[in-house]
Amino acid sequence: MTTGATTGVPGDTSTSLTVRRSKSGRRTTGGVVAYVVLLLVAAAILVPIVYAVLGGFKSNGQLAANPVALIPDPWVFGNYADILWGVNAPTFWGEVLNSVIVAIIAVSVTVGCASAAAFVFARMRFRGREAMYTLFVFGLLFPTAVAILPLYILIRQVGLSGSLLGVALPQAAFGLPLSIVILRPFFRSIPIELEDAARIDGCGSFGFFWRVLLPLSRPALATVSVLAIVTTWNAFILPLVVLNNADQWTLPLGVMNFSTTYSSDAARTLAFTVVSLVPALLFYMVAERHIVGGLTGGAVKG
Amino acid sequence: MRADSPGTRSGPRLSAKWLTISLFLLPALVLYIVFVIFPIIQAAHFSLYKWNGLGPLDDFVGLKNYQVALASDVFWQAVSNNVLVIVLSLLLQIPFSLGLAVLLNRRFPGRAIFRLLFFVPYVLSEAITGIVFSLLLRPDALFDSTLQTVGLQGMIQDWLGNTDVVMITLFVIISWKYFGFHMILLLAGLQGIPKEIEEAALIDGAGRWQAFRYVTFPLIGPTLRVSIFLSVIGALQLFDMVWVMTGGGPLNASTTMAVNMFKTGFTRQQMGYGSALAVLLFICALVVALLYQRYVLRRDIDGAVTAYNA
Numbered sequence: 205m206t207t208g209a210t211t212g213v214p215g216d217t218s219t220s221l222t223v224r225r226s227k228s229g230r231r232t233t234g235g236v237v238a239y240v241v242l243l244l245v246a247a248a249i250l251v252p253i254v255y256a257v258l259g260g261f262k263s264n265g266q267l268a269a270n271p272v273a274l275i276p277d278p279w280v281f282g283n284y285a286d287i288l289w290g291v292n293a294p295t296f297w298g299e300v301l302n303s304v305i306v307a308i309i310a311v312s313v314t315v316g317c318a319s320a321a322a323f324v325f326a327r328m329r330f331r332g333r334e335a336m337y338t339l340f341v342f343g344l345l346f347p348t349a350v351a352i353l354p355l356y357i358l359i360r361q362v363g364l365s366g367s368l369l370g371v372a373l374p375q376a377a378f379g380l381p382l383s384i385v386i387l388r389p390f391f392r393s394i395p396i397e398l399e400d401a402a403r404i405d406g407c408g409s410f411g412f413f414w415r416v417l418l419p420l421s422r423p424a425l426a427t428v429s430v431l432a433i434v435t436t437w438n439a440f441i442l443p444l445v446v447l448n449n450a451d452q453w454t455l456p457l458g459v460m461n462f463s464t465t466y467s468s469d470a471a472r473t474l475a476f477t478v479v480s481l482v483p484a485l486l487f488y489m490v491a492e493r494h495i496v497g498g499l500t501g502g503a504v505k506g
Numbered sequence: 507m508r509a510d511s512p513g514t515r516s517g518p519r520l521s522a523k524w525l526t527i528s529l530f531l532l533p534a535l536v537l538y539i540v541f542v543i544f545p546i547i548q549a550a551h552f553s554l555y556k557w558n559g560l561g562p563l564d565d566f567v568g569l570k571n572y573q574v575a576l577a578s579d580v581f582w583q584a585v586s587n588n589v590l591v592i593v594l595s596l597l598l599q600i601p602f603s604l605g606l607a608v609l610l611n612r613r614f615p616g617r618a619i620f621r622l623l624f625f626v627p628y629v630l631s632e633a634i635t636g637i638v639f640s641l642l643l644r645p646d647a648l649f650d651s652t653l654q655t656v657g658l659q660g661m662i663q664d665w666l667g668n669t670d671v672v673m674i675t676l677f678v679i680i681s682w683k684y685f686g687f688h689m690i691l692l693l694a695g696l697q698g699i700p701k702e703i704e705e706a707a708l709i710d711g712a713g714r715w716q717a718f719r720y721v722t723f724p725l726i727g728p729t730l731r732v733s734i735f736l737s738v739i740g741a742l743q744l745f746d747m748v749w750v751m752t753g754g755g756p757l758n759a760s761t762t763m764a765v766n767m768f769k770t771g772f773t774r775q776q777m778g779y780g781s782a783l784a785v786l787l788f789i790c791a792l793v794v795a796l797l798y799q800r801y802v803l804r805r806d807i808d809g810a811v812t813a814y815n816a
Contacts, residue, residue, distance in 0.1 A: 238609045242620050245606065248682065249623055255648055256638050271651035313537070321534035324527050336531075343542055345795045347743040349764040350788045353771040353780050354548035355541065357559065377541035380534055409526045438631035440746040441764075445772065456633040460750050463637045470641055477638050481630055488629040492622065495629065499687070500694035 253481075260284055260475030267470050283475035292462075292472075296479065298451060299458035302368060303437060303483075306454055309372035310379065310436040315429050317376070318383030319421075323413050325384065326391035327399070337388070343381035348374065348442050356445045370446045371454070375436050383428045386498060390424035391417060427498035430491045437484060455480045546788060552781035559777035571782035580758050581783070584766040588790075590673055591680065591741040591762075599681045600733055603688035604726075608718065610689070611696040621693070624686040632683060632746040639679050640666065640751050666752050669759035676748060676760055683747075684740065688733045695729025696722065735798050742791055763787045 254274070259267060260283050261276040287296050325337050348355070355374055356365075364370030394417060402412040418425065440456045447453055453461065462476045488495065553572070556565040575581045610621055627635065642648045643665040650662050665675045699722060707717040745764035748754060754761035754769060761769075767787060771780025 235614065238612075238614075242606070242609060242616075246620060246623055249627060249686075252638060252642055252648075252682075253626075255642065259641075268646070271646060271648050272655050317534035317537055320530040324530045328523070328527055330523070330527055336535075339543075340534075340538065342795065343538065345739060345791050346542070346546065346788065347764075347791075349743050349745050349767070350784050350791065351542065351545035351549060352768065353559075353777055353784055354545035354552060356772075357548070357552075357777070358541075358545060373537070374541040377537045380538050380542075384534070409530075413530075434629055438629075438633075440631065440633040440749075441768070444749075456631045456746075459631075459634050459637055463640070463750075470644070470647070473637075474641060477634055477641075480634055481638075484629050484631065485626070488626065492625075496625065496690055500691055 256474045257478050259471060260478050262471050264469060264471050280471070283472045284479065286472070287476055287479055292476070295458065295462070296476070299453055299455045299480075300483065302452055303454040306368050306372045306375065306439075306443075307433050307436045309369065310375040311429050311432045313373065313376035314379035314383050314432045315425060318380050318428065319387055319418065319425065320413070321380070322384045322387035322391055323417060326388045327417075337384075340381050340384050343378070344385065348378050348439070352441055352445060355442070359446055365446060366449050366452065368447075368452060371439070371443050372436075374442055375439055376432075379432045379435060382431060386428050386431075387421070387424055390421055394420055427494045430494040431498045433487065433491075434484070434495060437487075455483075549781040549784045549788070552778055553785050555778040556776075557778040558775045559771070560775075565778075567778070571779045572786070574779065575782050575786060580761060580766055581763075581786075583758050584761045584763045587673055587760060587762050588742055588744065591677055591744060592738050594677050595681070595737045595741055596734060599685055600688055600730070600737060602681070603685045603733070604692050604730070606685070606689045607692035607696055608722075610693055621690070625690055626686070627683045628687045628690075630683070633750045635683055636679065636747040636750040639682075643675065666760075667756055669756055672752060672756065672760045676751065679751075680741075680744070680747060684737075688737065691733050691736075692726060692729055695726040698729075699725045731798075731801075735794070738794050739791060742787065742794065763790070 258274055258276055261279050261281065263280045266273070266276060266280075282290075286292050321340070325333060359365050359370045359374070364373070398416055398420075399412055402416050407415065438456065439454070443454045443457050447457065450461070459477055459480045463473045466472050466476075552563070554566060554568060555563050556567045556571075557563050606624065610617055643650075645664070649665070653659055653662055663671045666672055703725070704717050704721050707721045708714070712720070743764055744762045745768065748760055748762055748765050749768070752760045754765040758766075763783065764787060767780050767783035770776050770783055774780075
């Protein structure tokens with residue numbers, strides 16, 4: 205369009221103007237349709253969430269009498285209060301704590317091990333490197349579910365059954381492939397001159413890795429950590445088999461159990477699910493850039 | 507590394523290099539072998555035995571577990587449910603996500619908010635999402651009452667209790683959770699295509715649809731393939747949501763390969779048979795992976811295969 209205008213040929217300018225006019229005309233009608241579609245999809249996402257949030261402020265009587273009403277009348281604060289500081293508070297906060305502990309262990313172990321391995325895969329040449337890297341890449345395909353039965357036996361044999369470590373370590377192991385796959389190209393992109401300079405200054409491999417490579421790779425490390433946190437936080441099948449003791453349950457297990465225990469108390473269950481989703485939502489708001497960037501980053505290189 | 511001249515490479519230098527490599531690689535390798543590779547091999551091993559998971563592993567039955575699995579109705583029910591989710595995802599969920607990505611690829615006010623919002627379900631736990639929807643789908647809860655209010659009470663179903671409907675219900679909720687992920691992926695792909703290319707086509711007289719069909723669409727091919735691949739792998743391993751919403755029921759109508767395996771191993775304590783089911787699931791994932799390797803360039807996989815490995 206701009207090229208058409210800058211050529212200065214009158215005919216050119218007029219055609220480009222008509223093109224522009226017809227396009228903007230289509231854009232208005234098309235735009236309205238697009239907005240309607242987008243708003244419908246937005247509603248489909250928001251309605252269940254908002255309904256659950258507001259449902260937690262209702263009594264069961266209100267939920268049963270008028271399920272379609274969105275706004276509670278009157279507002280009931282007991283459901284949330286019970287969970288946040290009342291009778292169910294120890295359960296809820298205990299589960300938050302367990303989820304946090306598992307996430308911290310799993311993420312530190314994954315990121316630590318993956319960055320060391322990715323360093324070797326990115327910056328050293330040795331026989332068998334690509335084969336070994338491929339071994340890790342293929343791990344992306346195999347979810348925890350495939351290995352869950354033998355994993356359960358293994359965890360029981362090594363005495364980690366019923367311990368948060370028994371969830372965190374396998375979770376960390378399953379997080380390695382993705383982390384390595386994201387970190388390797390990043391580590392590779394750091395110029396060789398920096399490595400040479402570090403060596404001249406007396407850095408060994410470890411010195412270069414620790415003092416130069418890792419500090420320079422903060423964005424990639426953040427992405428990897430954030431993705432590992434989301435995966436671990438939402439993990440379900442592994443905690444389901446490893447954690448047999450209610451005090452050790454993580455949030456997804458806790459919610460499942462709460463919903464069965466209080467199956468006749470829909471309002472309270474709604475409140476419990478809502479507060480359990482809050483940490484993930486807050487985390488998403490803070491780390492959205494890393495989550496989206498990390499997931500899409502490599503996918504569109506092709 | 508390259509700076510080393512061949513002369514200095516021998517002796518202590520070389521072993522120092524290997525020492526560094528092993529020290530850096532060992533933690534990841536040990537963790538990965540112990541908790542990922544070894545259990546998968548163990549599954550293959552257990553699958554040859556009749557075993558309840560507790561006593562000694564001594565009742566060798568050869569391939570009998572596989573024969574039983576392949577002759578079992580529940581197994582094929584599970585496979586057909588996984589296939590149904592794959593087919594519906596490819597026919598409905600991915601095109602829907604692509605359509606939204608195209609809409610969001612234009613500049614207009616509010617675009618960032620829509621993008622942010624559509625991705626929200628992806629970060630929520632699949633299990634917790636399932637529980638929220640179970641509550642909304644109870645008889646006479648929000649969903650049924652809404653249908654009643656708008657005069658569609660004829661459509662009301664026992665959403666999770668009717669064997670003909672339950673998989674469709676689950677598919678809709680799975681799509682609710684994952685379309686945003688595919689949309690974001692495809693949107694990133696679209697944004698990687700220079701605007702000038704499509705504009706050139708428009709100036710050359712192509713309609714909007716033609717420009718999309720013949721210019722944009724081929725160019726997002728690689729991203730689309732990644733999206734399809736992730737969708738298939740995700741559908742193969744479907745477990746969390748099904749487990750909390752239906753447990754595979756009613757009458758195994760919503761069972762999946764992973765649910766069937768889990769029930770066999772843990773609920774019925776048939777670890778040997780359950781392991782055979784795990785190996786069969788593994789083989790399905792492997793076949794998909796090999797097909798992907800065969801037909802899609804290797805570079806697509808770097809950094810992309812992510813989403814469902816929860």
